[in-house]
Amino acid sequence: MATVRPMTFQISIRNTLFPLLVLAVRGISAQSAPAPPSTSETMVVLGSATPVPLAESPRSVEVLPLQGKSLAAESPQDFLRQDSSAFLEERGAGGGQADIVLRGGSFEQTLVLLNGFRINDAQTSHHNLDLPVPLEAMHSIQVLEGAGSTLHGVDALSGVVDFLTAAPDHDSVFLRAGEGSFESNEETLLAAATRGKWSGRATAERNFSTGFMADRDYRNEDASGESWSASRFGVTDLLFAASDRAFGANQFYGDYPSWERTKGWFAAARQELGSHTVAAFGYRRHTDDFVLFRDDPALYENNHIDGSWQASLRHTLNLPANSLLLMGLEADGDSIQSYNFSGGVRSFALGIHARNRGAGYVDFDWNPPNRRWNFSAGAREEIFSGGAQAVFSPELAGSLRLTHQLKLRASGGYGFRIPTYTDLYYADPTTLGNPHLKPESAWSGDGGADWAPSSRVTLSVTGFYSQQHDTIDYVKSATVPNAYLPASCEINGVQAANVWCADNLNGLHFAGVESTFTWIPAKSQTIRIAWTGLHGAQSALHGLESEYVFNYPVENIHATWTATLPHNFAIINAVQLAQRYQQTVYPVWSATATHDAGKIRPYLRLSNLSNTGYQEISGVNMPSRTIMGGIALQFGE
DSSP: OOOOOGGGOBOOSSSOBTHHHIIIIIOOOGGGSSSOOOTTOOEEOSSSSSOEEGGGOSSOEEEEEOTTOGGGOSSGGGGGGGSTTEEEEESSSTTOSEEEEETTOOGGGEEEEETTEEOOOSSOGGGTTOOOSOGGGEEEEEEEESOOHHHHOTTOSSEEEEEEEOOOSSOEEEEEEEEEGGGEEEEEEEEEEEETTEEEEEEEEEEEEOOSSTTOOEEEEEEEEEEEEEOSSOEEEEEEEEEEEEEEEETTTSSSEEEEEEEEEEEEEEEEOSSSEEEEEEEEEEEEEEESSTTOTTTOEEEEEEEEEEEEEEEEEEETTTEEEEEEEEEEEEEEEEEEEETTEEEEEEEEEEEEEEEEEEEEEEOOTTOSEEEEEEEEEEEESTTOOOEEEEEEEEEEESSSSEEEEEEEEEEEEOOOHHHHHOEETTEEOOTTOOOEEEEEEEEEEEEEEETTEEEEEEEEEEEEESEEEEEEOSSSOGGGSOGGGEETTEEOTTOEEEEEEOSOEEEEEEEEEEEEEETTEEEEEEEEEEEEOGGGGTTOEESSTTOOEEEEEEEEEEEEEGGGEEEEEEEEEEEETTSOOEEEEEEEEEEOSSSEEEEEEEEOTTOOOOEEETTEEOOOSEEEEEEEEEEOO
């Protein structure tokens, strides 16, 4: 295999250099993929064996470019709001604790990846978006909507979100500093270099605030270093990242003035072994220190330490008729040590546990040279330690281009998730885990059309359906007799009323429609409107209250107007209209003004200009109108 400079491994909307994504996400070298796309195409790495142009993907995938746009956002998850099928449940500002819901599935049913490596937290899915890599180090986000367990494994029940980095192609230094409402402050340092067959990037950032209300202060710190080098074997990608987040957690988990601090680090290595094989290994360690009453930590405190490892080996075979077969083996495991402290006495909280699993999978992709249609079929077998039953996950997907402007697509598959340690073992006066929980699963399918009548107008519409089994949720009842409560609500043989109890629910199904309309009325302007409507089956609760399953939005609209002004100034106006199940619709209007070129780059972000009082999670207020402004210095562009 001919060596290539790592700096060529980049991908963007305007300049597609796709080999890095092949390396970093799917683990396949450029020589094993079809012919390179044109420079105007965006490549998709989720839901297929090899990267394919977005216009040819048979799956519903959203690609959100980040490079050059970091001044317009506070955290990477802010960009997810552009996808109306992705509902972000934030507990506050600063990019701290947040959950993501895809197509009505619970926040636990979304798999979060970083360059294809699993980030999902074994302790609790509330930490799945506890990303250790700073925003400025990221290149793009890709969102796969619908089941993705065939290629991506456990937890990909309602979708997959992959945060991607990319190798730099020149030496540069980036500095940023800003201040804003509620004594907020943000700072970033990035340094990138290229030397022959090597390139690397080091990034660090922090942001902090006294909070928009009592006990809602935060301090976030992240740092990462990543290097790419080419040799006769192929490209080697090494990543190390760490994070430290402390925040007031007032009302986060009930009516308590709580405090929480999470710390973690992540290390990953990916190595090409020739042109058709890639090996990868990653390790994540995460700690969570939770204090129930901030002013009296001795009253009740939890301390959790969890670790997870993952390894994979993937190989591709080029077959006749422009088809390809991907074969993969994966192994991963997680463990936890968890204690609580009450009145100075230490005892087990979640306890000490560990589990492992292994998987093998195949995926066949057929892409005729004329690109009129494509077809893929895959299957995965996942085996769990401890004698648990194996899980089989099949998937089918295909697309048909009727005309140059119109493409039809459809997909169907199986997704599953195993309980977190919190689901299984947590207990306090208001919440009870359930060690007898079964894994949850879902069959889902979708069909849609992508229409581009001109270079200025595109429209995408997708209908989807999901039938879930053994859905994991927390239920309680303060209004019906205790006899209606599940057995998991028993404490010492007596059923406890008004306590959230983990249980498996059946009979849940969700159906909906998602659509995206993009119009470019002028070269300097873009209007984008995304809408998702969703309907779920509430009868599965049988009169009980649900803590998480029915927090989904029945309507979610995100409209954006982007204008590029002279001298590289850009203005973005964004309005979200959301209505959670059985809640009142609320609007949130935000705007940004940035200067995205030159050495000096001022920026201004205005959040919640409508000053809307709203909650994305019941009982947790979101910030009022917020202003953040600052300046960035770019050297070596």
